[in-house]
Amino acid sequence: MRPHQLPVTTGRFPPGAIGHNRGVVRPNYAFMPPEGVLISRLPHFSGTIVRILAAPVLGAKFAQYLLEIAPGGGTPEAFREEDIQHFYYVLSGQGRFVMAGMPACDLRPGHFAYVPPGTAFTLSNTGSEPLRMLGLRKRFEAIGLPAPEPILSHRDEIPVTNHTGADGRGFQFLLPWGDMRFDFEMNLMWFKPGAHFPDVETHVMEHGLYMLEGQGLYFLxxxxHEIWAGDFIWMGGYCPQQFYPTGFADAAYLLYKNVNRDVAL
Structure with missing residues (x-):
């Protein structure tokens, strides 16, 4: 009999709970299952709990969050940060996103928003269930080009492409691919059962990966490491990495990576 099959008394932990942990933190990567990430709160959000998945204290050059906004909660007033850009992706629930220069958007799962540096926005839960979102903040690296425009869209409006030619792969570039004004990408990566990376990758780009669907094995x-929906991975530059899906259904994750800028010396 496995520990999870044993009877558990209300208010007590199941047998085998102490010391068992899939989470790992190394100098250039971290693997974090959701059960070990404690909640916190942010001063510019009301009725919201946040789990901070990546931050500079970890080694990351960006910050990534899992937000859970209660009905009626959100930003009490417009929020903006000079030189800081934001990205949001809706996991579940309903809400409303208002950003300077854009029509208001009623949110549902799959909606996403790119907020340019210095742009004011408000975010609220208009439904009866928690609004769960991924959030990301990154300091903008200006290179003399105009700052990108704001984006409010849905993943269903983004074509699925496959530039690799490998069977079973799919890519959705949520931010305009190849647009040098952007200093990061947010990509949905899709894998059919049996599809995988052809090689172990080792590159300068940093990643924040949130598993959306399915399961697999991730080499770091x-x-x-066995990865399931809801797990998060931070990968620093030159971290060897490879993904192999292991489930019977499609696997998908949302991937951040820094691009389009030279190396700072």
């Missing part, structure tokens, strides 16, 4: 550094 010198170790394999």
């Amino acid at each position: 550094g010198t170790e394999w």
